[in-house]
Amino acid sequence: MRLLMPEGQHGRLLVTELDVTEQRRAVERFRIVAQATSDVIFERDYATGLTWVSEGLTSQFGHPGMAGGHPRSFWADNIHPDDRDAVLGLIDAATDGDAEGWNTEYRFCRADGQYVPVSERAVIRRDADGTVRTIIGSMVDLSRQKALEEQLRQSQRLDAIGQLTGGVAYDFNNLLMVILGNADLLLDGMVPDGAARSMVDNILRASEKAAELTSRLLAFARKQPLSPKLTDLNGLVVEMQPLLSRALTAEIALELDLSPEAWPVQIDAPMFENALLNLCVNSRDAMPQGGRLRIATRNVTLPDPAPDDPAQPKSGPYLCITVSDTGEGMDELTRSRMFEPFFTTKPVGKGSGLGLSMVYGFVRQSQGHVQVDTAPAGGTAISILLPRAEGAPTATADESETDARLPERSARILLVEDDTLVRVHVRNLMMGLGHRVTDVPGPQEALAVLATGSRFDIVVSDVVMPGGMNGRQLAARIAQLYPGLPVLLTSGHSRDAVLRDGVLEPGIAFLQKPYRRRELADRFRDLIGA
Ligand SMILES: Nc1ncnc2c1ncn2[C@@H]1O[C@H](COP(=O)(O)OP(=O)(O)OP(=O)(O)O)[C@@H](O)[C@H]1O
Ligand SMILES: [Mg+2]
Structure with a gap:
């Protein structure tokens, strides 16, 4: 045998x-x-x-x-x-x-x-x-199982931090709205070289910086309103090249390696540019002695993920854009915390630790994924995977920089805002632009005013308000009762009440708080020619 x-x-x-x-x-x-x-x-x-x-x-x-x-x-x-x-x-x-x-x-x-x-x-x-x-x-x-558990823990932690920061950022936005706006109004009556003027300028600069931080936090919390459009990313990268070169040091060589067949994607272009800039600035900081920065695009088709791995992207066609550098790379600890807001290894005053948080939140909100390949002293490659979109992209919209000119005509505005401080401030802002304003604290009051037959050129409404009806519902009601009366929604964040899946419905005009007088004037000009 x-x-x-x-x-x-x-x-x-x-x-x-x-x-x-x-x-x-x-x-x-x-x-x-x-x-x-x-x-x-x-x-x-x-x-x-x-x-x-x-x-x-x-x-x-x-x-x-x-x-x-x-x-x-x-x-x-x-x-x-x-x-x-x-x-x-x-x-x-x-x-x-x-x-x-x-x-x-x-x-x-x-x-x-x-x-x-x-x-x-x-x-x-x-x-x-x-x-x-x-x-x-x-x-x-157990290595794979442990790695998956760790990945899940990390993404849960990021979700929890996101919820927290989203709320704080929202409150901050409302406060900044008041600070920025009042500073703007103060500037109006001032002599150009006075001492007070430079103080107000300082207030404006500091609050603009704060507004920038808050908007990164909102992006991380996936609460930034996005207007995705069919986009050719290669074109966007090429357009950004001069800006990126300026952001880098002379010792860093910028290489583009763009696939001519790159699939179009559905993306909010300004936010994407912001994300790409953040990645490039990180790479620059990781290469103080200089090195090579490469931006590459590739079409990839992902196979089915392993069934035990929910964190992996769904199978299907993606456009992958990779920013890679020959810098110092990351150790395991940095790698595991890099997306956390306020996590930074840079000296105080150098980094806020919000760059990658913004990238992460924005990409996830855009149904995409971020992948990282890094090793200490081995350089870093960060890839953004965006689902392929159907159709041919239109040329990137050229948003012309317009200054705050005085409106061509004085408009009648119905302002709906529950926060008294903000309401008074916005009313002043609008009146400062030469408009006539009726302000009410909520949707019911707005409908009551409209029902009296008073005529308005536009309704400007906050989105999130107590009392059962939000701005979007008010807009829908107005469209029904008074077709042709435009509604401009403003919000410091974009709860699901405002947005469908975090994306603006076509046709709804939206202005992100905090906004400056110039932005408000621009929107009025676009919407009602006033
Ligand atoms: N390309 C890279 N190479 C090496 N380390 C990196 C790279 N990108 C990010 N990191 C690490 O991740 C940390 C977090 O990056 P993040 O962009 O979120 O914040 P930051 O760059 O420190 O500050 P901020 O972007 O807000 O100015 C960095 O401090 C750095 O330690
Ligand atoms: Mg950064």
Whole structure:
């Protein structure tokens, strides 16, 4: 009789006169199972002290098989020194006592010297008198599972921080609205060179900076209103090249590697430009001695993700844009926290730690994914994957910079805003532009005023208001009752009440708070020619 085992490995066959066939089947089954699984299956013979181990030890951990089996010292030596005593103690206690087996986790050393987390389960088989005869068990590499758990923890943590920051940013926006607007109004009556004027200028500059920070926070919280359009990203990158070159140092070479077949994507172009600029500035900071910065676009078609991996992007066609540098790279700690708002390794005053937060939130809000490839001293490549969009992109809209000219005519405005401070301020702002304003604290009051037959050129309404009706519902009602009367919605954030999936419905005019007088004037000119 011949027992089929892989070369260099030992099988054992207990033959009794009574059920030879049954025993042979059992051994055969064990052999098939051991080969079919990539996990490590082992059997330790207590009489010889040697352990037979399945192929998995080589395929999973790189350790070669040993003729005759592995001695106990092989295991003991490969358990992480910090785990060793506990694991061996557990095993001894189990075999010395009357336990039926054990179940433990520890770090095991692969042939390449790297420790990986493993889970080990074993069953003890004893003689009738309790003496241990053999131990059969399995050892499973947990690295992938642990990495997935860590990924999930990270994305949950980012979600939680996002909710928190979204709320704070919203309140800040309302306050900044008042500060910015009042400073704007103060400027009006001032002599150009007065001391007070430079103070007001300082107030304006500081609040604009604060408004920029808040908008990054909103982007991270995925609450920035987006107006995605079918876009040719290559074109956008080429247009940005002069701006990017200015942002880099002379020692950094900027290379574009744009695929001529790049698929179009549906994206908010100004926000995308902002994200790309953030990535390039990070790369610049990572290359103080200079180096190479590469922006590449590629079409990729992702396969189905593994079923146990919900964090992976859905299968399908994506446009991948990668910003890579030859800079200092990131260590594991930085890598794991890079997207967190306010996480920065830069000196105080240098980095706010919001650049990548903005990139992350914006890309996720755009149904895309961010992937990172980095190593200490090994450079960094950050890829943004955006789902392919159908159709041919239109030319990027050329938004002309208009100054705040005085309106051509005075308009009648119905202002709806529940926050008294903001309402008074916005009314002043509008009156400062030469318009006539009726202001009310809520949608019901607005409808009541309209019902009296007073005529208006435009309704300007906040979006989130207490009392059961929000700005969007008010806009819908007005469209029904007074077709042709334009509505401009303003908000410091964009709760789902305003936006569908974070995206503005076509036809609704929207102005993000905090806004400056010039922006308000521009919108009036676009909407009602006033
Ligand atoms: N290309 C890169 N190479 C090396 N480290 C990077 C790179 N990009 C980001 N990092 C690390 O991630 C951290 C967070 O980046 P992030 O852009 O969010 O903030 P920041 O650049 O520090 O500040 P901010 O962008 O708000 O001015 C950085 O401080 C840096 O440690
Ligand atoms: Mg940055």
